[in-house]
Amino acid sequence: xxxxxxxxxxxxxxxxxxxxxxxxxxxxxxxxxxxxxxxxxxxxxxxxxxxxxxxxxxxxxxxxxxxxxxxxxxxxxxxxxxxxxxxxxxxxxxxxxxxxxxxxxxxxxxxxxxxxxxxxxxxxxxxxxxxxxxxxxxxxxxxxxxxxxxxxxxxxxxxxxxxxxxxxxxxxxxxxxxxxxxxxxxxxxxxxxxxxxxxxxxxxxxxxxxxxxxxxxxxxxxxxxxxxxxxxxxxxxxxxxxxxxxxxxxxxxxxxxxxxxxxxxxxxxxxxxxxxxxxxxxxxxxxxxxxxxxxxxxxxxxxxxxxxxxxxxxxxxxxxxxxxxxxxxxxxxxxxxxxxxxxxxxxxxxxxxxxxxx
Amino acid sequence: xxxxxxxxxxxxxxxxxxxxxxxxxxxxxxxxxxxxxxxxxxxxxxxxxxxxxxxxxxxxxxxxxxxxxxxxxxxxxxxxxxxxxxxxxxxxxxxxxxxxxxxxxxxxxxxxxxxxxxxxxxxxxxxxxxxxxxxxxxxxxxxxxxxxxxxxxxxxxxxxxxxxxxxxxxxxxxxxxxxxxxxxxxxxxxxxxxxxxxxxxxxxxxxxxxxxxxxxxxxxxxxxxxxxxxxxxxxxxxxxxxxxxxxxxxxxxxxxxxxxxxxxxxxxxxxxxxxxxxxxxxxxxxxxxxxxxxxxxxxxxxxxxxxxxxxxxxxxxxxxxxxxxxxxxx
Numbered sequence: 001x002x003x004x005x006x007x008x009x010x011x012x013x014x015x016x017x018x019x020x021x022x023x024x025x026x027x028x029x030x031x032x033x034x035x036x037x038x039x040x041x042x043x044x045x046x047x048x049x050x051x052x053x054x055x056x057x058x059x060x061x062x063x064x065x066x067x068x069x070x071x072x073x074x075x076x077x078x079x080x081x082x083x084x085x086x087x088x089x090x091x092x093x094x095x096x097x098x099x100x101x102x103x104x105x106x107x108x109x110x111x112x113x114x115x116x117x118x119x120x121x122x123x124x125x126x127x128x129x130x131x132x133x134x135x136x137x138x139x140x141x142x143x144x145x146x147x148x149x150x151x152x153x154x155x156x157x158x159x160x161x162x163x164x165x166x167x168x169x170x171x172x173x174x175x176x177x178x179x180x181x182x183x184x185x186x187x188x189x190x191x192x193x194x195x196x197x198x199x200x201x202x203x204x205x206x207x208x209x210x211x212x213x214x215x216x217x218x219x220x221x222x223x224x225x226x227x228x229x230x231x232x233x234x235x236x237x238x239x240x241x242x243x244x245x246x247x248x249x250x251x252x253x254x255x256x257x258x259x260x261x262x263x264x265x266x267x268x269x270x271x272x273x274x275x276x277x278x279x280x281x282x283x284x285x286x287x288x289x290x291x292x293x294x295x296x297x298x299x300x301x302x303x304x305x306x307x308x309x310x311x312x313x314x315x316x317x318x319x320x321x322x323x324x325x326x327x328x329x330x331x332x333x334x335x336x337x338x339x340x341x342x343x344x345x346x347x348x349x350x351x352x353x354x355x356x357x358x
Numbered sequence: 359x360x361x362x363x364x365x366x367x368x369x370x371x372x373x374x375x376x377x378x379x380x381x382x383x384x385x386x387x388x389x390x391x392x393x394x395x396x397x398x399x400x401x402x403x404x405x406x407x408x409x410x411x412x413x414x415x416x417x418x419x420x421x422x423x424x425x426x427x428x429x430x431x432x433x434x435x436x437x438x439x440x441x442x443x444x445x446x447x448x449x450x451x452x453x454x455x456x457x458x459x460x461x462x463x464x465x466x467x468x469x470x471x472x473x474x475x476x477x478x479x480x481x482x483x484x485x486x487x488x489x490x491x492x493x494x495x496x497x498x499x500x501x502x503x504x505x506x507x508x509x510x511x512x513x514x515x516x517x518x519x520x521x522x523x524x525x526x527x528x529x530x531x532x533x534x535x536x537x538x539x540x541x542x543x544x545x546x547x548x549x550x551x552x553x554x555x556x557x558x559x560x561x562x563x564x565x566x567x568x569x570x571x572x573x574x575x576x577x578x579x580x581x582x583x584x585x586x587x588x589x590x591x592x593x594x595x596x597x598x599x600x601x602x603x604x605x606x607x608x609x610x611x612x613x614x615x616x617x618x619x620x621x622x623x624x625x626x627x628x629x630x631x632x633x634x635x636x637x638x639x640x641x642x643x644x645x646x647x648x649x650x651x652x653x654x655x656x657x658x659x660x661x662x663x664x665x666x667x668x669x670x671x672x673x674x675x676x677x678x679x680x681x682x683x684x685x686x687x688x
Contacts (some may be wrong), residue, residue: 011405013650055648078437080591082648125650274431275441277647279405283418283444284433299426299447313435 011127011279012041016099018120021113027068028182031101032320033122043099044092047131049247049270049308052081053278054101054280055123059112067111077108081276086247086307087150089158089201102151102182109319124183128278131249131286132156132245132268132308134164141204143171144227144256146248150182153247154200160202171201171208171306172230174223174252178216187217194230223248224255230312231263246270249318257311269309274301280304288315330346375573375656375664377672379413381616381639382535382560383496384468386413388657389628389672393643394619395444395500399458400465406650410466411657413639416498417458417475424450429583434572437601439591439622440644441570444586445502446474451484459493468495470537473561474503478523479639486530496535499559501544503588509570509661514541517553526556537618540564540605541583542594548602548608555613563618563641564605565598590642595622599635606636606677624652626659636677 023029035043057079061067066073088102103110104291116122130154134141141160145153153171160169175181178188185199187210194209195216197330198203210218211226219226227244244258247270260267275287290313297315300306379389391414392403399417400409409415426446434441449457454471462469471488475481485497501514501523503582511617513519520538528536538554540547542565551562566586580586598621610617620635623629624645634638645652669675 013406059649060395077435079435080438080440080644080648081435091431094614113610276433276442276644277396277650279402279650280646281396281402281418282442283427283447284394285429286447287431288429288430 010042011125012038012042013123015121015123018116018118019043019123020118021099021116021120023114024182024184027105029103029105029110030184031103031116033099033101034225035099036095036186039124040092042095042097043127044246045088045089045156046090046099047064047099047133048159049086049131049152049268050127050129050151051086051278051303051307052124052126052128053084054109057082058113060115060180061108062111062115062292062298062326066114068105071105071107071111074108077112079109079112082116082278083109084128084272084275084278086152086270088154090155099150102154103245103272104148106181117271125278129303129307130305130326131268132159134160134167135243135266137241138164138167138243138266139174140168140170140243142227142231142242142244143169143201144223144244144246144248144252145171145173146223146246146252147175147180148182149248149252149270149284152246153245154334156245157201157204159256161206169204170230171198171200172207172211172223172227173198173208173218174213174226174248175217176213177213179319181210183213190217192219222252224252224259227256228259231259231265237340239263240264244311247309253311253314254316257316258315259338268308269311269314270307270312271302272307273307275303289313290315296299300344374455375668375672377661378677379638379673381414381468381618382496382537384535386639387411388413388660389633389637390414390641390653390657390660391416391470391618391620391637391641392646392653393641394500395442396643396646399454401461403646403650407654411654412467414468414470414495415462415465415640415656416470416472416612417454417462418448418631419446419500419503420448420451420454420474420484421446421474422451422480424448424453424467431582432584434581434587436570436572436589436593439589439593441572441582441587441589442567443582443586443587444641449504451487455487455491459491463491463493464651469493470496470498470535472498472500472539474500476584479524481523482526482530482617485534488531489532489534494534496537498529498537498563498589499524499565500538500539502539502541511541511543511566514539514550514566515544519548520550520553521557524554524557524559535560537561537563539566541566542597542601542621543569548605551605551609552581555609555615558617561616561638562605562610563593563620565601565621566646568594568597580642590622592624595628595631598622599631599640602637603631603635603679610636611677624648626656626663629656629660630642630663630675633672633675634677634679636679638673638676646682 019032021031089100244267275285276282286299394416428445538559563596602619616638619632620641
């Protein structure tokens with residue numbers, strides 16, 4: 001792994017001021033933040049894909065009638081640890097650095113964030129980890145988003161447009177339903193072809209392809225299937241100039257890594273793990289990685305060596321292994337579970353639960 | 359905001375208060391350590407605080423051979439605490455000497471290496487090799503890790519095994535300070551403490567984490583890949599204070615052995631509780647995950663406490679617990 005691109009910038013604990021905080025759709029919220037002083041300097045160098053650790057332990061809960069029924073139980077949980085988030089957009093000004101925190105209200109930590117109004121202060125540790133990088137010679141960047149994987153990919157889109165004008169960019173965006181696309185806009189009448197449907201990418205002149213699991217926006221199916229199909233439609237030839245960047249649920253990242261490897265395309269993925277510290281001391285966020293030129297694997301740390309990894313280095317547990325591990329096979333055999341419903345629930349738990357629900 | 363508050367109190371720093379403590383014959387500038395496994399090898403903290411301000415530093419556990427650690431998930435948050443099951447992931451003795459020791463050698467506070475293993479011979483091999491290093495003040499013997507299949511806590515539950523491993527390591531440790539770290543998951547912690555002291559421990563640290571479990575009710579599976587993990591954080595603090603006080607009264611005070619108290623400390627008053635209970639020094643663990651400079655703030659807070667309470671010398675607080683009058687009157 002090339003660590004020479006690893007940033008040596010100063011990280012620290014910084015307080016940001018909330019300038020706005022509003023719901024955009026369904027469970028998705030967006031918060032605008034302003035860093036001043038040393039924080040402005042540190043975050044001016046924020047790389048897309050890097051992350052922050054947010055302290056929500058001192059925040060109160062929303063009023064009871066604003067807590068969705070399915071989150072009432074988890075709302076009783078108290079918060080001890082910081083929570084990792086990646087910024088969706090960062091803009092460095094002369095005095096301040098502004099950052100957009102896009103989040104999903106799905107547990108006791110994120111529901112506390114919804115209570116913050118203009119002028120509130122929030123503590124961040126950051127910028128942390130290794131973000132996306134652009135290897136030399138790239139002419140085409142394919143951005144793959146699965147649901148709440150949107151923030152770091154949006155941040156990368158801005159960087160690519162600002163600093164790599166010679167690189168063509170297309171976004172491939174997948175979600176469960178039209179309502180669960182974590183973007184602002186109207187998506188229920190979206191046709192299947194690639195066009196400027198998603199404003200967050202269109203504002204950088206980046207067209208997007210959209211899929212939803214139920215077909216309620218764009219094409220029905222998984223975004224990785226759409227990406228594979230698109231790649232296979234292109235004229236055959238060297239893929240050296242192409243790179244895939246992906247962030248989303250782990251099964252989607254595994255599929256993306258597989259299709260990139262099959263076609264010999266460079267691919268970087270942003271991983272997610274439960275973590276306590278974010279600065280490489282608690283050792284909880286292990287990601288199993290291959291050692292180049294050997295059959296061995298090692299645990300690297302998502303917070304320090306990632307969260308962005310070269311896809312070919314990461315060892316994914318297969319879907320079958322995940323399902324087996326969670327005891328579903330047994331449950332199905334005993335007639336206590338139906339495969340489709342439970343699989344969906346487990347995958348959802350893997351996608352969201354790791355971040356917040358526990 | 360917390361920062362402004364501490365700035366207000368930092369006037370205390372200008373007035374002279376002696377918060378130095380003696381710990382097993384070694385003078386510490388202040389009684390605050392960072393706990394093993396929560397601050398790596400100290401260089402990771404350099405972005406957040408001047409690590410040389412610490413009273414002492416305890417490394418992540420070192421084993422003879424490198425260890426991968428457990429599969430993920432390795433942690434889960436609970437109310438006022440967290441479970442971890444890292445599985446003693448570490449670089450192993452050779453890489454520790456090559457990569458980490460030169461960094462440690464530059465630090466001015468006393469550094470203790472936390473040593474773990476599956477066999478007594480592994481502990482003694484690590485300690486014998488590191489006992490030559492001038493940069494190290496001593497060792498913390500980890501016989502209380504709840505997250506490994508062999509070794510760890512299995513040593514720390516049986517007084518005979520504690521005696522055996524402590525005396526073997528004592529013999530290998532030369533003139534270095536030997537701290538033995540105790541598990542709370544025993545019937546009578548004083549029995550274990552006494553075994554360690556009789557076998558040559560210079561100090562005891564307590565407590566390590568409690569073995570615990572969290573179940574995901576959706577999947578009906580334990581959340582941690584290791585099934586169980588060690589509970590740490592504010593949730594365990596009152597139990598830790600009680601156990602420190604018990605070991606202080608029953609073992610440490612009669613034997614003249616210092617205690618390093620830990621378990622859920624995140625404020626200066628938490629630290630003072632441990633001192634009053636009988637600890638000569640304290641360690642900050644889980645709280646450093648939230649605030650990497652937590653230990654530095656606790657050092658400032660202890661100084662402020664001494665000023666407010668006219669404590670000229672911090673050692674006067676050690677074991678200075680006052681019994682409630684109902685008890686004092688019998």
